[in-house]
Every structure is written in structure tokens, then in C-alpha cells.
Amino acid sequence: MTPYNQRIEAFVELGKYLTDFCEKCYANDDSIDLEFKEIVVRAQQENGWFTQENILHALSEWGHLLTQENLGDWLSGYDLESVESPKTIGIVMAGNIPLVGFHDFLSVILSGHKVLAKLSSNDKRLLPHLVNFLIGKDPSLKERIAFVDGKMEGFDAVIATGSNNTGRYFEYYFGQKPHIIRKNRNSVAILTGKEPPEELTALGEDIFRYYGLGCRNVSKIYVPKGYDFEPFFKAMFSYGDIIHQHKYANNYDYNKAVYLMSNFKILDNGFLVLKEEASLSSPISVLFYSYYDSEETLWKELDALKEHIQCVVSNQDRDGDVGFGNTQKPRLKDYADGVDTMAFLLQL
Numbered sequence: 001m002t003p004y005n006q007r008i009e010a011f012v013e014l015g016k017y018l019t020d021f022c023e024k025c026y027a028n029d030d031s032i033d034l035e036f037k038e039i040v041v042r043a044q045q046e047n048g049w050f051t052q053e054n055i056l057h058a059l060s061e062w063g064h065l066l067t068q069e070n071l072g073d074w075l076s077g078y079d080l081e082s083v084e085s086p087k088t089i090g091i092v093m094a095g096n097i098p099l100v101g102f103h104d105f106l107s108v109i110l111s112g113h114k115v116l117a118k119l120s121s122n123d124k125r126l127l128p129h130l131v132n133f134l135i136g137k138d139p140s141l142k143e144r145i146a147f148v149d150g151k152m153e154g155f156d157a158v159i160a161t162g163s164n165n166t167g168r169y170f171e172y173y174f175g176q177k178p179h180i181i182r183k184n185r186n187s188v189a190i191l192t193g194k195e196p197p198e199e200l201t202a203l204g205e206d207i208f209r210y211y212g213l214g215c216r217n218v219s220k221i222y223v224p225k226g227y228d229f230e231p232f233f234k235a236m237f238s239y240g241d242i243i244h245q246h247k248y249a250n251n252y253d254y255n256k257a258v259y260l261m262s263n264f265k266i267l268d269n270g271f272l273v274l275k276e277e278a279s280l281s282s283p284i285s286v287l288f289y290s291y292y293d294s295e296e297t298l299w300k301e302l303d304a305l306k307e308h309i310q311c312v313v314s315n316q317d318r319d320g321d322v323g324f325g326n327t328q329k330p331r332l333k334d335y336a337d338g339v340d341t342m343a344f345l346l347q348l
Contacts, residue, residue: 015066
């Protein structure tokens with residue numbers, strides 16, 4: 001077996017391991033991997049946004065993605081034999097949602113390069129455990145994966161993900177090296193008023209999954225003039241238990257109070273505030289909305305904002321749009337910010 005095939009096989013085995021772990025966790029199966037279960041508990045304790053439900057969702061999605069077929073489909077368009085001398089790729093990982101940096105990690109390893117990863121303090125438990133599993137399946141990976149706590153040094157290129165503020169910091173420190181630097185982006189949904197209830201309910205997954213902390217979460221909706229919000233709120237009803245998460249509830253209470261004291265006009269259903277706002281980036285527990293006159297003018301507006309938008313959710317069958325309920329189920333070829341990470345790595 002070639003080193004490349006051995007790496008692929010290790011990730012396929014990881015996919016099976018993640019799927020098995022999630023299934024046993026959901027079923028309260030006593031044969032579950034207790035070490036991994038304890039790591040999930042530790043991750044929850046260290047980050048109040050990382051509930052077991054959200055951690056398992058992330059693990060389950062990666063379990064579904066890491067199959068021989070999915071990896072083969074994704075990688076078939078690349079010349080993976082082109083890397084003659086492996087480079088060390090620094091990866092600065094965010095910690096807003098569980099394993100948010102795993103796609104970068106996967107891309108670097110499968111491109112034939114080495115990983116030098118700087119984990120977020122908000123998500124420092126999950127990836128090291130998965131790395132230990134991978135090394136158990138392919139011991140050669142031990143020489144290709146390293147973690148760093150302090151200053152990152154000795155790298156040939158970097159992939160860094162953060163906010164607009166940290167993006168400026170990244171540009172300053174990493175700008176002299178080949179790099180991909182990601183900043184704030186948000187996702188939006190386009191409603192026509194003709195969506196069936198099941199589509200609106202699915203939209204709730206795009207809004208509430210990970211408490212809206214991901215760049216693929218919908219933070220704003222566009223609705224036609226005269227839009228009736230009653231069907232929307234009715235569809236959101238099934239997500240009402242989110243208010244029982246204290247960090248989310250604190251954000252809801254605070255944002256609602258600020259808007260009311262400022263005499264802003266808002267819509268509210270007891271766990272989600274809707275506010276008419278031009279901005280794309282809404283606070284936790286708040287969804288912004290804007291009216292549009294025609295779809296043609298809306299598409300032009302969104303095209304002008306494309307550098308700030310991660311996903312557009314709609315049922316219009318436009319190229320690149322995401323279906324309702326699927327923003328947090330990206331495919332392997334759905335690169336963040338539309339930048340082909342694998343192509344970047346293979347041309348180094």
C-alpha cells in the first residue's frame with residue numbers, strides 16, 4: 001500500500017470510528033469508547049457552547065464524510081502525486097464550533113504536507129484524540145503532525161481562521177509567507193413567502209445549530225415586501241428549547257433589553273429576536289432581516305456583498321446556493337470562503 005493510500009485508509013477508519021462512537025452515544029451503549037466519551041465531557045466543561053448535542057453533530061457529520069467514496073470523489077480532480085518535498089503548513093484553528101479546523105487538517109495531510117497546528121483554547125480536546133487514532137492506523141503520520149502552544153515557528157505556509165480583528169494580526173505576522181487568511185463571514189437566507197412549512201423548519205437548523213456561532217449559520221434573512229412572519233415563527237417553534245441553555249438565554253435577555261430600551265422595533269417569539277437591519281452579522285439570539293423589492297435587485301445586492309457571505313440559502317436552484325437545513329452539512333469540496341485549500345497546498 002502506498003503512503004497516500006495508507007493515509008486515505010486511516011481517515012476512512014476514522015470515519016467509521018466516529019460514526020460508531022456517535023451511534024453508541026445516542027443509544028447509551030455500554031461498549032462505547034470511554035476515553036473518547038470523557039474527552040467529549042471535558043470539551044463541554046471547557047466551552048459552555050460545546051453541548052454534547054453539538055459535539056456529536058460535528059463528529060457525526062465527519063463520520064459521514066470520511067468514506068472511501070466521498071474522499072475519492074473529492075480528490076479525483078487533483079494531482080496528489082505532485083508534492084515532491086513536503087512543506088510544513090501552520091494551521092491556526094478557530095474555536096467557535098467543534099472541530100472547525102478539521103477540513104484544513106485533512107487537506108494538509110492528504111496533500112502530502114506536514115501539519116503544525118495551533119489549537120484554540122476553546123477547542124483543544126477533540127482533534128488531539130482523533131490524531132492519536134489516526135497515528136494508530138498509520139504510524140507514519142506521527143512525523144507529519146505536531147501541535148504548538150506558543151509562538152508558531154518553522155512553517156512554510158499558513159492557513160489561519162479568525163475574526164476581522166485577528167485577521168489583521170494574521171496579515172501582519174504571516175503576510176510574508178504563502179497563506180490563506182479567513183476573517184468574519186456570515187450566511188443569509190432568501191425567502192419568497194411561498195416556502196412550505198418543512199423548508200422553514202429546516203431553516204431553523206441553519207439558524208440555531210451551534211447557537212449561530214458558525215460562519216455557515218444564517219444570521220440574516222431577506223424577505224419580500226409585505227412578508228407574513230407568522231409561518232416563519234410557527235416553523236421555529238420546535239427549536240424553543242434552545243432558551244434553556246443559559247449562555248444563549250443570557251444573550252437573548254441582554255439583546256432584547258438593549259433593543260427595547262433603544263425603542264427599536266423588533267419581532268420576538270420568546271427565544272429569537274428579529275430586527276430589521278442592513279448589517280449581515282447579527283448577535284447571538286438575534287436574526288436580522290431586510291425587505292427586497294425584486295429578486296433581480298436582491299441578487300445584485302448579494303453579489304456586491306459576496307466577500308462577506310459564506311452561504312446563500314434558497315430554493316431557487318442557483319449555482320452555489322445551499323438548500324434549507326444544509327448549511328452545517330458541507331461537502332468535502334465546499335471550501336470556506338470559496339478558496340480551494342487543496343489547490344493552494346498543491347502549488348506550494
